[in-house]
Amino acid sequence: MRLLVVGTGLIGTSVALAASAGGYDVSLEDQDPERVALAVSVGAGSPRRAGDPPVDLAVAAVPPAAVGGVVSRLIEADVAPILTHLASVQSDPQHQVESLHPGFAGFVGSHPIAGRERSGPHHASADLFSRRPWIVCPTEASAPAAVAAVSALAAACGALVTVMPATDHDALFARLSHSPQLVASALAGGLAGLDRAAVGLAGTGLRDTTRIADSDANLWAEIVAANPGPVATALRAVLEPLHVVVDALEHGADDRRREAVRDLIERGRRGRELLGGKHGQRAVRWATVAVVVPDEPGKLARVLNDAAAAGVNVEDIRVDHSPGQPFGIVELDVAPDRGALLERDLIARGWSATASPPPSA
Amino acid sequence: MRLLVVGTGLIGTSVALAASAGGYDVSLEDQDPERVALAVSVGAGSPRRAGDPPVDLAVAAVPPAAVGGVVSRLIEADVAPILTHLASVQSDPQHQVESLHPGFAGFVGSHPIAGRERSGPHHASADLFSRRPWIVCPTEASAPAAVAAVSALAAACGALVTVMPATDHDALFARLSHSPQLVASALAGGLAGLDRAAVGLAGTGLRDTTRIADSDANLWAEIVAANPGPVATALRAVLEPLHVVVDALEHGADDRRREAVRDLIERGRRGRELLGGKHGQRAVRWATVAVVVPDEPGKLARVLNDAAAAGVNVEDIRVDHSPGQPFGIVELDVAPDRGALLERDLIARGWSATASPPPSA
Numbered sequence: 214m215r216l217l218v219v220g221t222g223l224i225g226t227s228v229a230l231a232a233s234a235g236g237y238d239v240s241l242e243d244q245d246p247e248r249v250a251l252a253v254s255v256g257a258g259s260p261r262r263a264g265d266p267p268v269d270l271a272v273a274a275v276p277p278a279a280v281g282g283v284v285s286r287l288i289e290a291d292v293a294p295i296l297t298h299l300a301s302v303q304s305d306p307q308h309q310v311e312s313l314h315p316g317f318a319g320f321v322g323s324h325p326i327a328g329r330e331r332s333g334p335h336h337a338s339a340d341l342f343s344r345r346p347w348i349v350c351p352t353e354a355s356a357p358a359a360v361a362a363v364s365a366l367a368a369a370c371g372a373l374v375t376v377m378p379a380t381d382h383d384a385l386f387a388r389l390s391h392s393p394q395l396v397a398s399a400l401a402g403g404l405a406g407l408d409r410a411a412v413g414l415a416g417t418g419l420r421d422t423t424r425i426a427d428s429d430a431n432l433w434a435e436i437v438a439a440n441p442g443p444v445a446t447a448l449r450a451v452l453e454p455l456h457v458v459v460d461a462l463e464h465g466a467d468d469r470r471r472e473a474v475r476d477l478i479e480r481g482r483r484g485r486e487l488l489g490g491k492h493g494q495r496a497v498r499w500a501t502v503a504v505v506v507p508d509e510p511g512k513l514a515r516v517l518n519d520a521a522a523a524g525v526n527v528e529d530i531r532v533d534h535s536p537g538q539p540f541g542i543v544e545l546d547v548a549p550d551r552g553a554l555l556e557r558d559l560i561a562r563g564w565s566a567t568a569s570p571p572p573s574a
Numbered sequence: 575m576r577l578l579v580v581g582t583g584l585i586g587t588s589v590a591l592a593a594s595a596g597g598y599d600v601s602l603e604d605q606d607p608e609r610v611a612l613a614v615s616v617g618a619g620s621p622r623r624a625g626d627p628p629v630d631l632a633v634a635a636v637p638p639a640a641v642g643g644v645v646s647r648l649i650e651a652d653v654a655p656i657l658t659h660l661a662s663v664q665s666d667p668q669h670q671v672e673s674l675h676p677g678f679a680g681f682v683g684s685h686p687i688a689g690r691e692r693s694g695p696h697h698a699s700a701d702l703f704s705r706r707p708w709i710v711c712p713t714e715a716s717a718p719a720a721v722a723a724v725s726a727l728a729a730a731c732g733a734l735v736t737v738m739p740a741t742d743h744d745a746l747f748a749r750l751s752h753s754p755q756l757v758a759s760a761l762a763g764g765l766a767g768l769d770r771a772a773v774g775l776a777g778t779g780l781r782d783t784t785r786i787a788d789s790d791a792n793l794w795a796e797i798v799a800a801n802p803g804p805v806a807t808a809l810r811a812v813l814e815p816l817h818v819v820v821d822a823l824e825h826g827a828d829d830r831r832r833e834a835v836r837d838l839i840e841r842g843r844r845g846r847e848l849l850g851g852k853h854g855q856r857a858v859r860w861a862t863v864a865v866v867v868p869d870e871p872g873k874l875a876r877v878l879n880d881a882a883a884a885g886v887n888v889e890d891i892r893v894d895h896s897p898g899q900p901f902g903i904v905e906l907d908v909a910p911d912r913g914a915l916l917e918r919d920l921i922a923r924g925w926s927a928t929a930s931p932p933p934s935a
């Protein structure tokens with residue numbers, strides 16, 4: 214199987230590495246010859262030369278707004294019968310291709326979800342997509358063989374394939390990814406003007422809620438600008454109930470304020486339940502054991518070793534560095550009936566540990 | 575030092591336990607005699623009886639709206655010369671006390687920050703406040719001896735004391751805690767109507783951003799309803815720039831959309847920098863090493879042991895369970911110059927690991 218990857222940034226080079234490892238014969242192309250040379254040097258494939266024969270599958274690993282131009286050029290030059298891209302939005306690139314090549318059966322969109330969106334210096338890796346979802350978005354004209362070829366590439370990269378139409382993808386990721394990014398950035402932006410010591414008084418909650426706010430601004434400008442309608446709709450759905458609360462706080466009596474807050478939080482709990490489960494199981498509310506851990510190399514491993522020695526499986530873990538102190542609090546989420554046991558066991562092993570029950574149902 | 579704790583829920587009993595351990599002579603009171611008996615049984619102190627002599631310090635560990643009534647009753651009965659409370663809001667309880675006892679010098683507000691706000695079955699612990707911030711809020715009338723007594727109680731509980739006026743506290747925690755809670759709940763509520771499989775396609779970002787959305791609705795209704803003005807102001811400051819983005823997405827040309835998103839994300843990055851540092855240092859952007867970890871007891875400890883063996887200190891850690899799979903991705907944050915080393919070392923030890931550089935500056 215001959216694969217051409219156009220665009221040797223982090224994502225393109227990672228796909229090329231994984232495909233090479235999976236037995237594909239990979240050629241590489243980029244506007245910047247130095248990036249191609251770098252990708253070749255790490256074993257991602259060989260440079261594509263003028264006059265090289267057509268390939269079986271071409272991948273446009275370029276920003277969303279550039280997909281249409283690249284794919285169209287490859288179609289017109291008969292470079293590959295099947296073509297895909299890897300952008301985080303789907304409808305806009307699909308429309309670009311459809312408007313230039315109506316009814317073309319060889320095009321299929323795709324979106325590998327490689328953890329957090331990052332750009333910058335490109336440390337590509339064949340494992341970037343391992344066990345991550347990879348969405349495949351056929352057009353109405355896509356041939357089954359084209360869908361199969363793109364799905365096979367995703368599987369060769371170790372990813373878990375889900376097929377859905379581009380419009381469904383964009384509406385879904387506006388809710389799962391694009392609007393959460395903007396909201397987290399707005400929350401973090403709301404800290405402007407506070408000093409570091411004051412912000413240091415915040416608990417783990419604010420850290421969690423704003424973690425993705427350090428994302429790359431140009432990358433997100435590309436993504437959101439290419440998915441404007443669904444993101445606006447998703448944002449409005451988040452903003453509207455917050456305005457109901459603001460209105461109750463500013464104009465309501467005490468009862469109405471409580472009711473507005475309670476409604477919002479209850480709705481959030483129901484939404485969170487959709488997300489909390491692992492293995493597609495129902496969400497579990499974990500007990501949490503908070504452990505005081507000196508900020509020294511290896512201490513985190515020691516806490517987890519002691520938890521493992523106690524026979525307790527740690528489901529999730531968070532680290533909260535105390536402001537101004539050489540100590541942090543590590544929160545371990547465990548099965549509800551294991552919290553008290555783990556607390557006792559860690560205390561017996563010399564830790565300062567506190568179990569809290571799961572949030573009440 | 576004789577201490578009376580009124581209200582033997584999670585927080586009150588934890589303060590009583592820590593104070594008892596710190597040498598205070600602690601008596602306990604609650605509307606519910608069974609809760610007092612429970613607190614006594616875990617060693618939090620002895621029940622307060624009618625006719626017992628006055629104490630040196632009384633703590634009202636009751637919801638914000640009940641603080642004024644409890645403190646006022648204790649003042650009128652000459653139970654203690656110095657009184658405080660432990661609620662997450664300060665101005666409203668302070669106004670309640672001031673309106674009933676203008677100029678009273680023995681009252682000082684306080685707010686221990688014990689990780690996430692939780693209620694429910696009460697597993698109190700003497701370590702709940704260990705290394706956590708504890709804000710002390712004197713009134714204009716508070717005597718220095720009263721401020722010192724309340725600060726000493728916080729220190730005896732192992733907490734890190736910060737003193738500020740009640741209005742500053744409420745404005746600050748509206749931004750650091752109350753509005754993030756409401757925004758996280760609104761984001762999670764925005765998932766309503768999606769099915770579990772679709773939501774399972776979300777990355778770590780959404781999980782982080784909505785983690786606190788499983789909080790207790792009644793508890794938060796009490797907190798936010800008692801701090802309406804500052805929370806409304808903080809929420810408006812978060813909502814306003816999101817409306818600018820919605821407007822650009824719905825009515826702007828491509829350039830304006832990008833610019834609006836870029837502005838929002840850049841502002842968020844500056845805010846996030848205030849929060850990211852530990853030990854009060856400047857924020858550091860970490861490299862991230864993603865490791866595929868089978869979902870088996872002890873595997874998390876093994877990854878961290880191997881990281882420690884590689885001589886790399888793990889600064890933060892996140893766990894992302896793959897949807898429908900017996901595998902998870904563990905993300906380890908490490909110093910920017912250690913990512914590639916840790917990746918190599920973990921791969922050599924048999925893990926599937928991928929280093930990503932820090933988000934670009």
